[in-house]
Amino acid sequence: MIIGVAKEIKNNENRVGLTPAGTEALCKAGHTVLIEKNAGGGSGFQDESYRKAGGLIMSDKKALFAEAEMIIKVKEPLPEEYELFHEGQILYTYLHLAPEPALAKALLSKKVVGIAYETIEGPNHSLPLLSPMSEVAGRMAVQIGAQFLEKPYGGKGVLLGGVPGVEAAQVVIIGGGIVGANAAKMAVGLGARVTIIDRSLERLRYLADIFGSRVVTVMSNSYNIANWVRKADLLVGAVLIPGAKAPKLVSREMVETMEVGSVIVDVAIDQGGSIETVDRITTHSEPTYTQYGVIHYSVANMPGAVARTSTLALTNATLDYALQIANKGWKQAVLDHPGLAKGVNVLDGKVTYQSVAAALNTVYYQLNELL
Numbered sequence: 279m280i281i282g283v284a285k286e287i288k289n290n291e292n293r294v295g296l297t298p299a300g301t302e303a304l305c306k307a308g309h310t311v312l313i314e315k316n317a318g319g320g321s322g323f324q325d326e327s328y329r330k331a332g333g334l335i336m337s338d339k340k341a342l343f344a345e346a347e348m349i350i351k352v353k354e355p356l357p358e359e360y361e362l363f364h365e366g367q368i369l370y371t372y373l374h375l376a377p378e379p380a381l382a383k384a385l386l387s388k389k390v391v392g393i394a395y396e397t398i399e400g401p402n403h404s405l406p407l408l409s410p411m412s413e414v415a416g417r418m419a420v421q422i423g424a425q426f427l428e429k430p431y432g433g434k435g436v437l438l439g440g441v442p443g444v445e446a447a448q449v450v451i452i453g454g455g456i457v458g459a460n461a462a463k464m465a466v467g468l469g470a471r472v473t474i475i476d477r478s479l480e481r482l483r484y485l486a487d488i489f490g491s492r493v494v495t496v497m498s499n500s501y502n503i504a505n506w507v508r509k510a511d512l513l514v515g516a517v518l519i520p521g522a523k524a525p526k527l528v529s530r531e532m533v534e535t536m537e538v539g540s541v542i543v544d545v546a547i548d549q550g551g552s553i554e555t556v557d558r559i560t561t562h563s564e565p566t567y568t569q570y571g572v573i574h575y576s577v578a579n580m581p582g583a584v585a586r587t588s589t590l591a592l593t594n595a596t597l598d599y600a601l602q603i604a605n606k607g608w609k610q611a612v613l614d615h616p617g618l619a620k621g622v623n624v625l626d627g628k629v630t631y632q633s634v635a636a637a638l639n640t641v642y643y644q645l646n647e648l649l
């Protein structure tokens with residue numbers, strides 16, 4: 279198979295979808311790997327390393343897209359990339375289609391086979407290709423929140439861990455999955471007071487077991503959320519319903535009750551955001567805006583800022599599936615692996631993931647009926 283690795287064009291997106299190690303593995307399996315010039319530079323992988331691994335460096339993005347049977351990326355395509363795709367081409371990347379109808383329309387009209395990292399499933403409905411970036415973003419959420427709580431960054435001037443004689447800051451995390459647990463790990467490590475809110479009692483039990491008395495676990499309902507949002511110095515949005523738009527769990531009125539100089543980091547922004555006042559996607563160059571005196575951070579590609587760590591973590595998880603798709607062809611690969619089949623969000627102009635179809639208000643087609 280001819281595989282094209284595109285250079286990311288999103289603001290400050292320094293990750294790359296394939297490392298030199300992955301290039302070598304695909305080339306050894308008999309595939310041709312085209313790497314866009316300097317695609318890996320932001321992650322510390324120079325063109326020469328890809329060349330040594332067997333990759334062919336191409337400076338013409340258009341030609342790379344035209345030749346490749348599968349495009350490997352990290353982030354969802356941006357409008358300037360929509361025209362580059364062709365019918366039947368496999369796109370293997372994060373897609374986040376539910377909040378992006380224009381992207382969905384473009385991929386449907388191009389009849390692309392869109393395999394979304396974020397909906398590929400492992401055992402027990404785990405999300406093995408989302409988890410590594412959720413680990414990164416969860417950890418970053420606290421690091422970033424701590425910084426914006428500092429006075430020079432517009433925050434209320436509170437140190438997360440406090441000091442002897444002065445109480446620690448209150449971190450409230452809504453969604454206790456991978457992002458939430460990793461945010462809690464960092465916040466607990468820094469000495470903050472930490473509350474995790476989730477709707478799954480089973481998950482709350484697990485979090486209570488691993489963190490013990492260092493976190494407070496709370497059942498998710500609007501009454502409890504309102505009560506804890508009011509007390510939060512740092513509020514982290516970390517909910518997910520796979521494929522779907524994130525539910526808006528924190529209302530404008532709740533945000534109004536937060537103290538001036540508090541901080542919100544809505545990690546769930548890539549699925550549309552979980553907080554009503556998070557009404558825009560921000561970028562690494564302009565990461566925050568302020569509403570009701572509360573600093574809002576809503577960057578949809580947080581791991582892009584720690585690209586070296588993130589590229590290695592992401593490709594540790596994505597390469598094996600890329601090899602399966604390349605070796606067997608996408609159809610046989612998804613027939614052999616029901617978890618990989620869950621990644622197919624669009625195929626031949628049809629939406630094949632139920633909650634994506636619901637969010638886009640369009641018809642849902644069962645994948646197995648199209649194979």
Ligand SMILES: NC(=O)C1=CN([C@@H]2O[C@H](COP(=O)(O)OP(=O)(O)OC[C@H]3O[C@@H](n4cnc5c(N)ncnc54)[C@H](O)[C@@H]3O)[C@@H](O)[C@H]2O)C=CC1
Nearest residue numbers: 411412415453454455456457476477498517518578579580
């Ligand atoms: N902004 C960024 O750069 C990044 C964003 N993300 C996003 O972060 C979000 C969370 O991802 P993960 O932690 O991996 O998901 P996950 O599936 O591991 O955890 C989500 C948690 O939300 C909980 N939840 C669902 N509905 C809820 C409700 N109504 N109230 C309280 N809890 C609820 C679930 O029970 C689950 O524990 C996703 O949207 C993901 O795409 C992940 C990585 C990077």
Ligand SMILES: CC(=O)C(=O)O
Nearest residue numbers: 372411548578579581
């Ligand atoms: C999950 C995702 O969208 C990201 O890592 O950018």
